Amino acid sequence: MAEKDLNELFLDTLKDIYYAEKQILKALPKMAKGAESEELKAAFQTHREQTQDQIERLEQIFELLGKPARGVPCEAIKGIIDEGTEIMEDFADSPALDAGILSAAQAVEHYEITRYGTLKTWAQELGMTEAVTLLDQTLQEEKETDALLTRLAEARVNMKAA
Amino acid sequence: MAEKDLNELFLDTLKDIYYAEKQILKALPKMAKGAESEELKAAFQTHREQTQDQIERLEQIFELLGKPARGVPCEAIKGIIDEGTEIMEDFADSPALDAGILSAAQAVEHYEITRYGTLKTWAQELGMTEAVTLLDQTLQEEKETDALLTRLAEARVNMKAA
16 A cells, blocks of 8 residues: 555656656757857757656656656646746846856756655665666766756856956 | 846846745645654744745845845746645545655755755855855755755655665
């Protein structure tokens, strides 16, 4: 009984992040196009390739569960991406544009970090060893991307201070 | 020009997190009521008191800027809270209820961590020393709350393994 219910919660959350990753895959080229700095553009291009790998890992987990890979609409990621789009429009000609895009991208990363962290903990509880490995790979990539974005955000500040 | 635009971005994001904190303040008693474990209930009660302090700090920053404290609806936090409410309903009688509530609460914390991290970086860039101190206080509290929730989530797993 307990296992069955946590399995359901795991599957629901897997569908949530699967939908989220697909939305992120669509948003990343727009963010790369919108960004002014070449470093930021490059970061989004690299992250787009990572996102494709991350989607494949999720599909492997659906397969391990014997379930079809299917997303369910996730209002949280839609809200986060919409706020990012709004900033890109409102600050299109502003010197603060990249600051705004960085902020939006970090909100996306934190959403992914929290969801993958949770899924990894539950996979451990459910004894799904292969899923733990796959989820941890993605979790580490998301943390590295967030750290890179933090460095780019701080570099902006230092550049202005110089 | 550059300063003016980053000031606007800072103010927009301040209004976003001010709205978000008020929504979180309303959601926390529901999460405390929904949670089964006493430790989790207590964590939400403590965080509710912290949230009141955090709202006051935001009001101090609005005052430093000479602007009225006013929120703007933030779709991201609405989506995150709605997903949590849905989990509480769907898993109301499930042994996985607390796992679901913990997951929702960590998604809230990560949203706050990313927004306060960004605001602190911008306050540094804008030379707003007092705001940096206030934002950093809140940022540290949010990180501690997230770490506490992670410990509670892992304790669930260990308890079940024992």
